[in-house]
Amino acid sequence: MAYQTVKAKKSLKLRILPWISLTTVVLLWQFCVSPPGVSDWRIPGVLLARPYDVLLLGIEKLSDVNPDGATLMTHAWVSLQESVTAFVLSLLIGLPLGLLMGWFGVVRGLFRPIFEMWRPIPPVAWIPLTIFWFGIGMEGKVFIILLGGMTPCIINAYMGVRMTNPVHIQMARTFGASDWKIFTSICIPSALPMVFGALQIALGNCWTTLVAAELLASDQGLGYLITAGRSLGRTDIVVLGMISLGITGVIISQIIYRIEAKLLAGIRR
Amino acid sequence: MSPSEQPKAKIEVKNLTKKFGDLLVLDHINFNIQKGEMVAIVGPTGCGKTTFLNCMSKLTDTTEGDIFIDGAPADPVKHNLAFVFQEPTALPWRTVAENVVYGMEVKGVPEKERKERLDTILNLVGLKDTADLYPNQVSASMMQRIAVARAFAVNPDLLLMDEPYGQLDVKLRFYLEDELVKLWQTLNSTVLFITHNIEEAVYVADRILVLTPKPTKVRAEVIVDLPRPRDFLDPKFVEIRRQVTELIRWW
Numbered sequence: 205m206a207y208q209t210v211k212a213k214k215s216l217k218l219r220i221l222p223w224i225s226l227t228t229v230v231l232l233w234q235f236c237v238s239p240p241g242v243s244d245w246r247i248p249g250v251l252l253a254r255p256y257d258v259l260l261l262g263i264e265k266l267s268d269v270n271p272d273g274a275t276l277m278t279h280a281w282v283s284l285q286e287s288v289t290a291f292v293l294s295l296l297i298g299l300p301l302g303l304l305m306g307w308f309g310v311v312r313g314l315f316r317p318i319f320e321m322w323r324p325i326p327p328v329a330w331i332p333l334t335i336f337w338f339g340i341g342m343e344g345k346v347f348i349i350l351l352g353g354m355t356p357c358i359i360n361a362y363m364g365v366r367m368t369n370p371v372h373i374q375m376a377r378t379f380g381a382s383d384w385k386i387f388t389s390i391c392i393p394s395a396l397p398m399v400f401g402a403l404q405i406a407l408g409n410c411w412t413t414l415v416a417a418e419l420l421a422s423d424q425g426l427g428y429l430i431t432a433g434r435s436l437g438r439t440d441i442v443v444l445g446m447i448s449l450g451i452t453g454v455i456i457s458q459i460i461y462r463i464e465a466k467l468l469a470g471i472r473r
Numbered sequence: 474m475s476p477s478e479q480p481k482a483k484i485e486v487k488n489l490t491k492k493f494g495d496l497l498v499l500d501h502i503n504f505n506i507q508k509g510e511m512v513a514i515v516g517p518t519g520c521g522k523t524t525f526l527n528c529m530s531k532l533t534d535t536t537e538g539d540i541f542i543d544g545a546p547a548d549p550v551k552h553n554l555a556f557v558f559q560e561p562t563a564l565p566w567r568t569v570a571e572n573v574v575y576g577m578e579v580k581g582v583p584e585k586e587r588k589e590r591l592d593t594i595l596n597l598v599g600l601k602d603t604a605d606l607y608p609n610q611v612s613a614s615m616m617q618r619i620a621v622a623r624a625f626a627v628n629p630d631l632l633l634m635d636e637p638y639g640q641l642d643v644k645l646r647f648y649l650e651d652e653l654v655k656l657w658q659t660l661n662s663t664v665l666f667i668t669h670n671i672e673e674a675v676y677v678a679d680r681i682l683v684l685t686p687k688p689t690k691v692r693a694e695v696i697v698d699l700p701r702p703r704d705f706l707d708p709k710f711v712e713i714r715r716q717v718t719e720l721i722r723w724w
Contacts, residue, residue, distance in 0.1 A: 371562050375620075378530045378556035379579040379627065380549035389575070393566040468566070 230255050253440035258447065261440045272432035272441065274424050280448055282424040286342060286417070287410045288456075290349035294406055297350075298357025299399060305358070306365025306395065307387045319358060327351040328416045345417040352413035353406040360402030364395025400464040404457060411453050426452070483508040483663050484631055488538030491524055498524045500688035501538065506631070511657055511664045513674035516684030517721055522667055525689065526635050529665065530556050542630050553580065555624035557634040561616040563608040570595065570604040572619045576627040590626050597656055598622045614645045618652075625656050632664045638673070650677055654701060671721070675714045676703055683720045693720050 237254045238246040253261075265276040274282075304311040305319075327348050338344035368391050376386045418427025426445050433441030482505035491499040498521040506512050516522060527533040529540060531549050540547040547554065555576060563572050573594060577587045595601045598618045603611050608619065617637055624632050637653075638646045654677055657664055668674050674681050681695040695717055703710055 371558055371560055372564060374532055375556065375558065375562045376575075376579065377532060378549055378554050378633075379576045380551075380554065381579045382550075385579060389578075390564070393564070396566070 250437070250439065253438075253443045257440050258443045261444050262447075265444065271436060271438075272429055276429075276444070276448065279424055279426050279429045279445075280452055282422075283414055283418070283426040283449075284452065286345050286425065287349055287407075287414045290346045290413075291353050291407055291410045293346070294350045294353030294357055294410070295403070298354040298406070299361045299402070302358040302361025302402075303365055303387075303392060303395060303399075306362045307383075307391050323355055327413050331417075340422070345414075345422070348417040349410045349413045352409040356402045356405035356409060357399075360398045360405070361395055364398030365391045367398070368394040396468060400460070400468065403460050403464070407453070407456055407460065411449065411456075415449070482506060483510075483543065484665075485541040485544075486529075486538075487541065489525075489528060489535055489540065490537035491521075491528055491533070492536045497688040499528065499535075500690050502689065502691055504682060504691055504694075506663055506665060508663055509661045511654075511666060511677060511679050513666045513668060513678035513681045514684060515668060515671055515674045515681060515717060515721065516689070517686050518669060520684045520686050521689040522669075522684070523635070525684075526556075526633055526667060529631075530554055530633055547631075552631070553627050553629040555627055555629035555632045557617075557620045557624050557632070557637045559636045559639055561608070561613070561620065563616050563619045565608050568605050568607055569600055569611065569615070569619055572608065573600070573622045573626055576623045580627050582627070590628075594622045594626045594656075597625075597659060598652060614641055614649065617641065617649065621649075621653065621656070625660055625662060628660065629662060632662050634664065634666045636668050636670075637666075639668070639670075646673070651702065653677060658701075671714055671717050672705065675710060675717065676705070681717055683717060695720070 234255050236246055237252050238244055238249050239254065240249045240257065242249075262276060267275060269275055269278075272279075301311075301315060305315055306312070330348055330351055334344045334347050338347060372390050372394065373386055376390050381389070414425070415427035415430065418425040419431060422428045426449050429448070430442050430445035433439070433443075433445060484506040486502055486504050489499055489502040490497075502525070504512075514522070514525075524533070528535050529547075531540075531547055531554070542552045545551070563569075564575065567575065570591060574587055574591055577590065582590070595604055598621065600615065600618055600622060603615060608616055611619075621634075621637060624634075638649050641649065650673060656662075666674070666677060675697055678697055681697060682691050683693045683695065684690070685692045695713065697713055699707065699709055699713070705711075
């Protein structure tokens with residue numbers, strides 16, 4: 205008997221369609237916005253920048269620190285540092301807590317009420333306290349982003365463990381497995397697909413909270429770039445900041461997706 | 474009067490009783506299993522088979538009575554119990570080989586011995602070629618073989634099987650039943666095989682216990698004294714099958 209892995213080829217249609225839709229949107233956008241200094245029937249430049257101008261600005265901002273004080277890469281790097289630090293911390297705290305809450309009644313009993321109280325408070329509401337506690341440095345921003353990233357980690361890890369196939373647990377029990385062994389060898393692997401779902405959501409949350417946190421007070425970061433663009437009345441800077449947020453987010457998502465596909469080889473096809 | 478009442482039984486089930494509230498499900502069940510014996514249990518549907526198995530594997534507590542293994546009350550931590558469930562229980566995140574090892578891992582079998590036993594068992598059940606595949610890459614019958622191999626690999630004191638081949642087609646079933654008999658003979662395990670397929674029971678078992686409907690008791694014991702490999706068309710085989718069928722149909 206020969207068993208081979210069959211690689212399914214993506215059809216031509218599926219490979220082309222995303223590019224068609226992207227190109228169409230960009231072209232439509234370019235066409236529907238007036239160039240700077242021109243006023244006609246189209247959307248005026250003070251309300252929205254054209255993608256072409258944004259591209260030019262982006263290239264220029266790679267080396268130019270004006271008018272907001274830092275290059276695009278510096279902004280992106282600062283934001284990346286903040287959100288990745290917060291993201292990693294939220295995984296380190298949220299995932300173990302959620303997993304343990306799913307399997308051990310004691311942990312669930314202790315943490316569930318606190319979690320339910322804490323959950324509805326949006327991270328941004330913590331900004332004033334954060335300023336009292338950490339001042340306006342990097343720590344404060346990381347703390348706020350962390351609060352946003354932790355919720356999906358806890359919920360998904362918890363749900364993942366709760367959704368473990370009971371037959372698997374029974375099987376382990378009949379072999380005489382201890383609670384801890386069942387937790388580590390059955391519950392955690394079962395929860396992995398949900399946990400990886402959480403990584404994506406948490407990252408999204410971190411990335412969105414980032415902008416709010418950078419409103420706090422900062423002189424660098426993509427969120428700051430957007431704010432700076434607003435106060436300068438420069439829509440191209442605003443859009444550049446937004447697009448940079450989007451692109452960086454996609455890149456991180458892709459990295460996580462790759463790791464996920466490797467680790468979950470048996471669970472998902 | 475029968476071999477089941479000889480002294481020094483491997484497994485002794487004494488007065489096994491289970492009540493859910495006032496509902497009596499298992500009513501003082503008594504029987505013994507000798508070491509290396511394959512006993513089949515057949516009964517009408519809804520005869521409390523699942524409850525019975527859960528009690529045997531200690532997944533649920535008994536109301537009264539107990540199960541003794543080598544004279545001591547059965548305990549999944551102390552004894553080697555293994556259970557092959559009706560539904561597939563292969564862990565999807567482990568390869569076939571890693572799945573088969575799982576039971577031994579829980580039991581704390583030393584690394585070296587694990588490897589040796591794994592090799593033997595994979596060869597016996599014909600999973601050698603597929604050892605490194607994940608369960609979602611193998612067929613349904615292989616899924617069940619994984620579970621059977623995993624159970625046999627721990628050298629169980631008692632191996633419980635809950636209609637392990639109930640969901641497979643006839644041809645595969647014959648094939649896997651032969652494989653089961655081969656495994657059991659090679660490894661000299663003690664097996665309690667539950668099924669509602671009478672032909673299957675007569676084919677694999679040394680002894681068949683026929684259960685009554687709820688509240689469940691052991692209604693009769695049929696000794697299958699036929700040479701192996703058995704022949705479905707042998708008049709003696711047909712006769713025993715008829716006898717068991719009558720016992721189930723009788724009321």
